[in-house]
Amino acid sequence: MPDPISPPLQLDRISCRFGRHEVLKDISVEVPAGQITCLLGESGCGKSTLLRLISGVERPTSGAIFMAGRQITGEGVFVEPEQRRIGFMFQDYALFPHLSVADNLTFGLRDLPGDLRRARVTDIAERIGIAHLLDRFPYALSGGEQQRVALARALAPQPAILLMDEPFSNLDQGLRERVRRETVDTLRKLGTTAILVTHDPQEALAVGDQIVLMKQGRIEQIGSSFDIYDRPNSAYCAEFMGPCNRLTGIWAGGEIETPIGRFAGNLDLPDGALALACIRPQAITIGQNGEGIVARILGKTFLGESEQIDVSVHPLAEPLRMHSHERIPMKIGEQVHLQLNGAQVHVFAEPVSRN
């Protein structure tokens, strides 16, 4: 029996190279039970490869993978993908075109006796709301329906873990949010442990209980949505999760000194070293009674929900960008005063070399 204390999935120092190209370096992650973990990163960061390693269609160069405390990949040990009880959902859904929806759902249930198999298919189809599609073939399904069938097919064998590779990226904008909400609801209701790969930070923030941000084959940061967004541990992370204004300044006495103010940080730097402040656009607001930093409006872009405003501040070479949810009556060229919310300013050591 699996060890009840061990996490359903644990990656231990996974590395993977294809030829000379090192795709993954020293990845260690624990996936908590019944939660959704998002692997987030730019394309080519190795997140899909990591998913393939977990499912067992690819093998790591070194490192080990444990499921519920039991080793499934590692030195001298390898459990075949079909014996891992890990479900996989593909970006293109990979529904078998020669099989009906019902037969697609049955595909992974061959070991069950016939009546149990039918009961399982009916049950999962009802839960996911595709009972009316069972007789259809994949080509006759809309994108959203295909997505749901793919989800049902992956869940039908009751996998211990469900892996999803960009499961919503083939849907158009409006549909995507609805399907995403439905999918997350289903997973939560079933208590499924899931790992979802995405390149979209908004999606990761919306869906993930735990986010693993990856960069060039390494883990940049692991944490909850709030951790990652509010307490990024690198400038890369801060900028990946949303737009930032970058300001270089000097570190002194536990604060970074920039032309537009001093911001507290938690850095282990000698006084006088260069440091970097990342300021979220929504951390900047326009002061009401002529107080704050003097700035001039360079441009305004109305986005509907908010307005994006570029302002120039002496002596900064680059304009600052801010987002305002209130209407700003000032016109381009007018002078304004800026207020800064220090809690949304992230301070980092200046990276030695930027890539």
Add this chain to the structure above:
Amino acid sequence: MTLALAPQEIPARPFRIRGRVWIVLSAVIAALMLLPVLALIWQAARGSAGLWSHLAANVLPHALSQTAILLAGVGVLVAVIGTTMAWLVTAYDFRGRRVLEWALLLPLAVPTYIVAYAYLDMLHPIGPVQSAIRAVLGYDSPRDFRLPDIRNMAGAIILLSLVLYPYVYLPTRAMFMTQAANLVEVSRTLGTGRAQVFRRVALPLARPAIAVGMSLALMETLNDIGASEFLGVRSLTISIYTTWVTRSDLPGAAQISLAMILLVVLLVSLERWARRRQRFSVSAQRSRSFEPRRLSGGAGLAALAVGLAPVLLGFVFPALFLASEAWRRFRFAGLSDTLVTEAANTFILSASATLAVLLCGLVVAYAARLRPKRDMLALQRIASLGYAMPGTVLALGILIISAGLDRWIDQTARQVLGVSTGLLIIGSGAALGYAYLARFLAISVGSIEAGFSRIPRSYDHAARALGSGATGAMWRVHLPLSRGAMAAAGLLVFVDCMKELSATLLLRPLNFETLSTHLYAEAARGTYEDAALAALAIVLVGILPVVMLARVGRRD
């Protein structure tokens, strides 16, 4: 019932490559395909120096130069006919074009030895054509008037080209249809006249396709044994055959075979080089076919006449002639028992060979799918070697292996059991089956692989994630999804086995005749009895893959 996660045992096993069986089998098949070449090299090295110099002085120069002339002539002629026809049906639109598009493929149904056989008989001094001409011109006897003899090099070049030009026509037409549109339109806006478009745009574009087609036609030419024999051309293939069969000089035959393999290597490199360029040009622009120019009235009729000429000469005339001869024979003597037996032999042999070829093709293609790495691709290349090898060369290699094995089995049996087994492998037809397998495996590997390549990799992955092993995934996903490709491969291989002559001649068991060897024997003896029936049967079955090709071509 609940969907709550029931934790289960996860069986763990020591590391091993999944689907290893497939990979090992694939390696075994590749080794089997390589073996005949190795046997040839080994046998050639055993030849005494004296023999080799005899060959080098008396046989090789003549055979080489004859083969070179034959290849050059056929190469030029198929390129001219194939390209002209391809341009005719893509650049112009006229009454009958749709029919012509696929009818131009029909000569593919006529094997080279049958076209030679049919024309020899048709153009015989007392045959139908010459008799008719004499009747029209008022001559009484063949002594007063006869057409020039076709039993020479020029005749061989023309007859072979008449049935081999579709190899050029097919890829070139595809190239014109998919490639030329944008470029033709651009060149027109840049001031190129309609008449110049062919020379300045279409022809340079089609050059890789023409080269691919030419090299395939030339491989067929090298493979041919019957036409050269009937028409008196002493090609390399004939020299190999006679060096072995009449002079029993196996090392000598092996040495000529090696010379021939060199030629094949040249042709294959030509083909590969051309395909590389073709791939490049395919990626260069989006495919779209261009608007053909409408020809009406006299111009349309002239175009149709030009297009029909190769169809009539390469297919309709010989086929009609064979049909009428066959009918005459049938009315005169009915279906002879020999012929029925031979037809059954041909069918059983071809069908079982096809089954073996499909199975082995499936193994090689699926192993490469399971492990798409360089080593598997190399194995696949080796397994496909036989396609380029002339049947006679391949058969000789297999003959060396089988004869050796037979001798060993016989000796062992005599020592152990006190029984002589005789020629077990050759006598049972296993050697011939091996030859078909080696020669046509490339066809099945190629089409099954093409079928597999339309199946996204995520299906494999999904099947595995849903609990299928490598073999299970093949049965439940790949096979059902590539049934069409398998069937097409089966049809192509079956028909090719049925038509095969050069390897069958060398490797068939004693007193075992197929339709093609029967025809060869009669033509060689100069007796024309059941041969027309046999030839007609082969041509009729040969039409099936042409129909399939024509349908594929239309869908493009």
